[in-house]
Amino acid sequence: MKPIFAALIFAFSLSAPVAAQDLGERPPADSAIESAFESGPVADAAEEDGLSFTVTDESEWQDLGIAIPAFATDRERPTPANANGTTALGLELARVITADLKNNGLFRPVGPDALPRPGFAQITAPAWGTWSGRSAEMLVHGYVRAGADGRLTVGCYLYDVQLQSELVREGWIVPPQDWRRAAHKCADLIYSRLSGESPFFDSRIAYIAETGPKDRRVKRLAIMDSDGANHRFITTGRAMALTPRYSPDYRKLLYLSYVDGNPRIYVYDIGSGQQVLITQSSNPTFAPRWSPDGKWILYSMAVAGNTDIYRVSAQGGPSVRLTNTPGIDIGGSYSPDGSKIVFESDRSGNQQIYVMNADGTDQRRLTFFGGRAATPEWSPRGDQIAFTHIAGNFRIAVMTPQGGNLRHLTDSWQDEAPTWAPNGRIIQFFRTEKNSGKTGLWQVDLTGRNERRLPTPVDASDPAWGPVLP
Amino acid sequence: MNRISMTAALLAGTIALAGCKTSAPPDLPPDPTPTTRPTVPTTPVQTGASLGTQDHFLAAVNGQNTVYFDTDRYNIDSQDAAILQVQAQYLMQYPAITVTIEGHCDERGTRDYNLALGERRANAAKNYLVSLGVPAGRIQTVSYGKEAPVALGSNEAAWAQNRRAATIVIN
DSSP states (O other), X not given: OOOTTTOOOOOOOSSOOOSSOOBOSOOOOOOOOEEEEOOOOOOOHHHHHTTOOOGGGHHHHTTOEEEOOOOEESSOXXXXXXXXXXXXXXXXXXXXXXXXXXXXTSOEEEOGGGSOOOOGGGGSSOOHHHHHTTTOSEEEEEEEEEOXXXXXXXXXXXXXXXXXXXXXXXXXXXOGGGHHHHHHHHHHHHHHHHHOOOOOSSEEEEEEEEESOGGGOEEEEEEEETTSOSOEEOBOSSSOEEEEEEOTTSSEEEEEEOTTSSOEEEEEETTTTXXXXXXXXXXXXEEEEEOTTSSEEEXXXXXXXXXXXXXXXXXXXXXXXXXXXXXXXXXXXXXXXXXXXXXXXXXTSSOEEEEEETTSOSOEEOOOSSSEEEEEEEOTTSSOEEEEEEESEEEEEEEOTTSOOOEEOOOSSBEEEEEEOTTSSEEEEEEEOTTTOOEEEEEEETTSOOEEEEOOSSEEEEEEEEEEOO | OHHHHHHHHHHHHHHHXXXXXXXXXXXXXXXXXXXXXXXXXXXXXXOSSOTTSHHHHHHHTTTOOEEEOOTTOOOOOHHHHHHHHHHHHHHHHXXXXXXXXXXXXXXXSOHHHHHHHHHHHHHHHHHHHHHTTOOGGGEEEEEEETSSOSSOSSSHHHHHHHSEEEEEEOO
16 A cells, blocks of 8 residues: 555556446447538628527527428438438438427427428428418428438528528438437537527437435436437446546546445546546545546545545546645536636535636635535536535536626525536536435526426436537 | 343344445434434443354444444544444454445535545544554445435434444455
């Protein structure tokens, strides 16, 4: 055993095999999505003025009527993406887009089941009269075509019905199993064009699936798309798994597992199906986090009961200790530019949020709101820090990076562990029920008004939202 | 009379053991008030359990293998000290015995922090045993944070039972 306080540097165990693992079947590797054609003609300046909505003006555009009829197909063909062929797939694509835009409280779209179905030729030449008669202000058209190699080409068009003009178009070539990604790309295109915000639907979430009674919970690492589809369990549940984090390129998952009987952070490589310990040490490790560029990993390690935050290269090598105060320093979330880290510490006597430079210098307390403040997460946009505010109830809150402008977004018995949507406009978290201990994933927008539960196959906690898929 | 209380102690010990392992009972009897714990006998009790088992240890410490903590605290108070002194006597008497101290928290904390706090509590109990002469190498620690409660309610009495460090004999 190393001397307790001299152990500043620990070897990264890239080559050390883990004797017992708790891994199930690994998920398929991702394939890149190609652009099918260049963006269409950009709307002229006059039209831009008519669409200068922002999220803060959401009352304006939330009621925007968007018609999303079924996508057309050039000719009916079989495809592995849908047992009933490309015509049926066109309907499903429009349904996924409608659900994306509707479920996040962003728009009130009308989906394909309530609308006439356009023909293939109408995708680029809409029947304006049909849509203006339905008082649709915006119209989404699209098509799906199955190529000889089986791959799908999906085109997505957004029209302004009153102006009778195209606002934006884009297309993608996807393997048939990735057809939902094409729908999310289309939803992202529409959302970005109408709100002026960055896209976020084409992304994934890692979380912990929970089953069983409160004192014998089975906790498994699981992943899913941002809308809950393509759900997969990564671990079998034999060992308790907690606190996952997707790498920015989605190739690795950091998470805590008790697979060897102790809480330890593992790096799971999705491509190889192998996992290694974050650091070769007999000490427990917690709270893994990636830097935004994926080059660094933060983790927290307890040595003789004292927990500090460490940084290690994602390629391995020695760890560097960033905090060294008595007490619990834990977590950590990088600013988007990687220059600062916001973290949690009880050095003042109870949990509060602090910020430091990425090298550990200049540690300063940010939260003076009363109660305790925990689990800070820096917005991908850099303008806000989300955290758990504990003052009676556990509530999701945001503040500026300077520690000002506290705003509570939720008010329930126990909401904790916020994670940001890739565009920094929506926060996901988990909610625990009093007494039963049942958990579920929820999300809320920055206004706090649009709150909804994300459906999961079983109870769920510890969500970690990844960036837009590469 | 003596025999009855001994049986009760054994029974309590069995329940406590079950709570610390994977198969906890669905619910526990009403919460014992930590401030009225009976004083523990200072001599190991002879029982049918064999040395090296948790039952043997529990019988010797009168079922009191657990110390409790206040919210967010990890200090060893006088009641905890009395309990750990009995545990230390046992460990000094049986030098081949090794133990794991499991640190736990109540549900009213965030997950990461509770993992670290449970580790701190387990270490506080360990450090006290070491200060009494038990070699540090015979005591392992593990934190379960808020993941393994023994009392299932969401109330102060349940939380008080869950903020604990339990000493478990390694077989």
